[in-house]
Amino acid sequence: xxxxxxxxxxxxxxxxxVGTPFAxxxxxxxxxxxxxPYPPFYSQDxxxxxxxxxxxxxxxxxxxxxxxxxxxxxxxxxxxxALVEKKIDIIFNSMSITDERKKMIxxxxxxxxTPAVFIGAKGSxxxxxxxxxxxxxxxxxxxxxxxxxxxxxxKVFGSAAQIKLYDTQDNANADLIAGRVDxxxxxxxxLDAFLKSDQGKDIEVKATAPNDPLFxxxxxxxxxxxxxxLKERINAAIKTVRGNGTYDAIAKKYFSFDVYGG
Numbered sequence: 001x002x003x004x005x006x007x008x009x010x011x012x013x014x015x016x017x018v019g020t021p022f023a024x025x026x027x028x029x030x031x032x033x034x035x036x037p038y039p040p041f042y043s044q045d046x047x048x049x050x051x052x053x054x055x056x057x058x059x060x061x062x063x064x065x066x067x068x069x070x071x072x073x074x075x076x077x078x079x080x081x082a083l084v085e086k087k088i089d090i091i092f093n094s095m096s097i098t099d100e101r102k103k104m105i106x107x108x109x110x111x112x113x114t115p116a117v118f119i120g121a122k123g124s125x126x127x128x129x130x131x132x133x134x135x136x137x138x139x140x141x142x143x144x145x146x147x148x149x150x151x152x153x154x155k156v157f158g159s160a161a162q163i164k165l166y167d168t169q170d171n172a173n174a175d176l177i178a179g180r181v182d183x184x185x186x187x188x189x190x191l192d193a194f195l196k197s198d199q200g201k202d203i204e205v206k207a208t209a210p211n212d213p214l215f216x217x218x219x220x221x222x223x224x225x226x227x228x229x230l231k232e233r234i235n236a237a238i239k240t241v242r243g244n245g246t247y248d249a250i251a252k253k254y255f256s257f258d259v260y261g262g
Contacts, residue, residue: 026068029230031058032088032222035073036168039193040254041094053254057111058092060246064237077146077167080104083222089230091222094187096148098216106225108234110218111247113261116149116209117188119176119195121202126182128207133160140164142172142181149185152214176203185209189259218261 033050037043041054050071062069074082079095082088083105097107118141120126129135137160143150145165153163164181166172173194176184183206184191194200209215223231241247242260251259 113218
């Protein structure tokens with residue numbers, strides 16, 4: 001017959017063998033992103049590792065949630081379908097929160113907000129009048145497909161200008177350098193690194209686009225409408241990193257101004 005002490009020891013061993021709630025594996029979250037350079041938000045080093053503002057912020061948010069987040073590459077124009085079809089769990093890729101997208105998916109609270117700008121060749125005689133589409137009559141505007149920027153230029157200048165869509169921002173920028181388009185519209189921060197590069201030395205900002213509902217309400221994490229618990233946890237994590245200084249510490253590595261916006 002086993003003594004009481006031996007029974008207790010045996011039971012403890014059984015508990016340790018099957019594990020405890022505190023020892024369970026971290027939740028894995030598949031994070032969708034378009035695998036293209038988009039500095040300073042996403043950039044890839046020589047070893048193929050992704051870094052940048054959004055990657056560091058994502059890691060901080062996932063640490064707060066005690067979750068393991070795995071970057072999952074998806075082409076930009078298929079990223080929302082991939083979320084809806086449960087191939088990924090969230091989108092964390094500079095996706096603007098818009099009324100149109102909210103018909104299909106949900107969003108977390110915003111985690112940054114910056115204006116859109118038109119860029120063009122230095123010295124080019126282009127005057128952009130946002131109240132007059134004819135100011136860009138017969139001009140060719142390059143813009144990345146399936147973006148708020150594409151929606152905006154089509155709405156404001158589509159009746160007069162030719163809109164040329166690109167699968168990546170890099171390809172739009174390359175055509176601007178080559179003179180195959182007259183202007184490019186994109187996020188001001190995403191274009192900042194390009195303008196400071198040797199490739200962009202002959203390109204400049206031509207105008208900042210005014211606020212428009214098509215640009216949305218900042219950038220947030222895209223989620224399925226049914227994932228309310230995950231949304232609450234991400235929002236709580238964003239609030240925590242904003243409040244404890246982590247967000248500012250990360251942002252200061254990449255920006256000299258308040259990227260969060262008002």
